[in-house]
Amino acid sequence: MNWVRCLGLIIILCIGAFFAYRAIQHSSVKDFWGDETFGLQGTARGESYQELLSSGARGQGSRAPLDYIFIKSLDSVYKPFFENIPPNVYYRLNSIFWDFLAGILVAVLSLLALDREKSHPGVLGAQVFLICYALIVFYFKRDNMHFATEMRPYALWNSLWYVMLGCVMLRLPAIWLFLAGILLALTSSGALLQIPSLALAQAIIRLVNRDNLSSIPRDTISIYLVPFLIALFYTMHAEKFTYVKSALDYQHYSHEFLLFWISKWRTAVLSVAGIFLTIWHRRGQGCAIVFLSLLLLYGAAPAINSKILSTGFFFTSRQYLYFDLIFPIFIYTVGLVLPEYLNTITKKGKL
DSSP states (O other): HHHHHHHHHHHHHHHHHHHHHHHHHHHHHHOHHHHHHHHHIITTSSHHHHHHHHOOOOTTSSSHHHHHHHHHHHHHHHHHHHTOOHHHHHHHHHHHHHHHHHHOOOOHHHHHHHGGOOOOHHHHHHHHHHHHHHHHHHHSSSEEEEEEOOOSTHHHHHHHHHHHHHHHHOOOOOOHHHHHHHHHTTTTHHHHHHHHHHHHHHHHHHHTTOGGGGHHHHHHHHHHHHHHHHHHHHHOOOOOOOOOOSHHHHHHEEEEEEEHHHHHHHHHHHHHHHHHHTTTTTTGHHHHHHHHHHHHHHHHHHHHHHHHHHOOOOGGGGGGGGGHHHHHHHHHHHHHHHHHHHHHHHHHHHH
16 A cells, blocks of 8 residues: 555645746736735845844834744845846746645655555545545645735735644644744744644543543643743734724725625634534544634634734735635645544444
8 A cells, every 4th residue: 555655645745846936937027016026125134134023024014033043044145046037927936835735744744644544545546535525625826826926015924834733633743733833823823823722622622531531731831831922022022003994994805895794704714514424423622623623713814814903904815815714724624534434334234
């Protein structure tokens, strides 16, 4: 059955290569827009590494500096080594790379997780197919491809959140989750909401499954407290913008958000379905945590948006880019729990 896994690995790498090719091609015909230009000239070039780390990215809605640090590093080696690459491609390689890496990492780790299963070759083949299909959905979902070809923090933010969910889903060692959480907190103020949602979901699922109850507070604090404090630090440094200048603006953006939120109803439905699909199965408890976290974020989104608007920010769907991760996550989950469900059906058939 190793040949099935090898074939899966080759397909995963081919999908990743095709994504990178398409993203570079798309970047080459896409001009910089205002926020990209300001991010490069006003933030990455306008601040030192020390200023970015100590005070955050000035003039940005999210002060978290990691993406601007990467852009600054790219900028410092552009003219000496890479000046033959068009700027609208070169400066977007950062976003393309992190999207590429996140997709490959989660897919390969999912593939390796299948090594623990003594599956029939046909079942293993079905699992590999679902892993590859989930990777395609992650890469080529419209919004993900759009932000992978922009010199903005959204691609890095969404990629790190995807990796963090993958760590939980595959039940990797806590150090992976801790490091991913720190990087996420350094990338977006959205981590201030995502990290508590994941911590709460993990505690709830462990309580439901009576999983070493006495260690839940200790484990939660050791994994999530430092990333949360980093996200809080940069959020507290955020500047106050005044895009929403009147009650009419507030009503307009609130209505726009409500329509957007309703249009993402699949996030709630698939999250609930995923919880019921996985919560009672040994292999699926990590997935149940992920689904509950996504459901909590979706349910809290109206309150989150109201707070965003009240502080003077306008509504934009990119603030909720993580909603669409439900689709690849759900497909991965079906692949991971497939053997257990087939074994259950087989046992019942024998009875």
